[in-house]
Amino acid sequence: MEKKIFTLTKSDIEIYEKKIKNFLPDHIIDSHVHLWLKEHILFKEVKPNNSFNDFDAFQQYSFEEFSDNSSEIFQDKKYTGIFFGNPLGQIDIEKVNKYILKLADTGEYCLYIPSPEDKLEGDTFNKIKGFKNFLGFKPYPSLAKKENNEVSIHEFLNEYVLDYANSKGLFILLHLPRKKRLADHRNIEEVKYLTKKYPDVKFLLAHLGRSYCLGDISEAVEQVSKIENLFFEISFVNDWEIFELVIKKIGCKRIIFGSDMPVSLMKGKNICINDNHYFVTEKLFSWSISNNDMQLNFTFFLYEQIREFIKALNKLGLCKDAVLEDVFYGNIKKLIDRLV
Numbered sequence: 001m002e003k004k005i006f007t008l009t010k011s012d013i014e015i016y017e018k019k020i021k022n023f024l025p026d027h028i029i030d031s032h033v034h035l036w037l038k039e040h041i042l043f044k045e046v047k048p049n050n051s052f053n054d055f056d057a058f059q060q061y062s063f064e065e066f067s068d069n070s071s072e073i074f075q076d077k078k079y080t081g082i083f084f085g086n087p088l089g090q091i092d093i094e095k096v097n098k099y100i101l102k103l104a105d106t107g108e109y110c111l112y113i114p115s116p117e118d119k120l121e122g123d124t125f126n127k128i129k130g131f132k133n134f135l136g137f138k139p140y141p142s143l144a145k146k147e148n149n150e151v152s153i154h155e156f157l158n159e160y161v162l163d164y165a166n167s168k169g170l171f172i173l174l175h176l177p178r179k180k181r182l183a184d185h186r187n188i189e190e191v192k193y194l195t196k197k198y199p200d201v202k203f204l205l206a207h208l209g210r211s212y213c214l215g216d217i218s219e220a221v222e223q224v225s226k227i228e229n230l231f232f233e234i235s236f237v238n239d240w241e242i243f244e245l246v247i248k249k250i251g252c253k254r255i256i257f258g259s260d261m262p263v264s265l266m267k268g269k270n271i272c273i274n275d276n277h278y279f280v281t282e283k284l285f286s287w288s289i290s291n292n293d294m295q296l297n298f299t300f301f302l303y304e305q306i307r308e309f310i311k312a313l314n315k316l317g318l319c320k321d322a323v324l325e326d327v328f329y330g331n332i333k334k335l336i337d338r339l340v
């Protein structure tokens, strides 16, 4: 049965007004927004294991839905995005790239999803690459179609894509594979290798390397902190301790705001128990923890993320307009301006 995901309550508005609005700059660029339409879905899972393939929860997410939602939850702000498709295997990637192509034509910033064997010779890519607001690529581990995403980065991000991105100085928004995420030494070695071999690519590490638990990043961060063409995108992380660590080790100039909409519009929060990450959500899904017998009053994952980021800045004495302006706008804008 379809569940309505997006609801804006009085208590959400209060959180925004009191804890968020005045900290954020007037213009926010969200570096991580997924879009797709119902007709791009190839098949549905009987029991989804992930919010992005739960098409009962999220049937589709169009640009119009993004515009409506973002203007409601970030009132009085100009909120723009970097857009790309839903990259899961249940989606027709060619069709969703075509949808993104149409959006590129309207002037929005876009990324193209390359399949693992993509030689960048197809029609859609040839058209999208002509737009100055085309910023690069969003490769994705599950497109390599191996159990549990236990693949190397090279298995879903090929040399054609890397060479092209390097020749134009484009972005690659990198979603790390493997169960251990950033803590997997093979991922670290591959990130070091790729950032060195392709120095003109701007690598954005999605979700801080999928570090939803402190243990995912606490030791690994030292090994990647000095890589100049690696940027740290914070979508869906909502733990102030992780932010504190990253701010201390990386500084605020290479931290980039992203939301991972639409899933961050769910009501809930990540929790880590025994070093494992779980979604706790207001409504129960097959991939989350909840309790239908309780009167839960949650707010958006996205608000939790921003609140925790502000909390980390406060603890470090860095909660200043200039810093927030950098993370939510300036850092990514500077990178974009170097391309277009």
Ligand SMILES: [Zn+2]
Binding pocket: 032, 034, 260
């Ligand atoms: Zn995402």
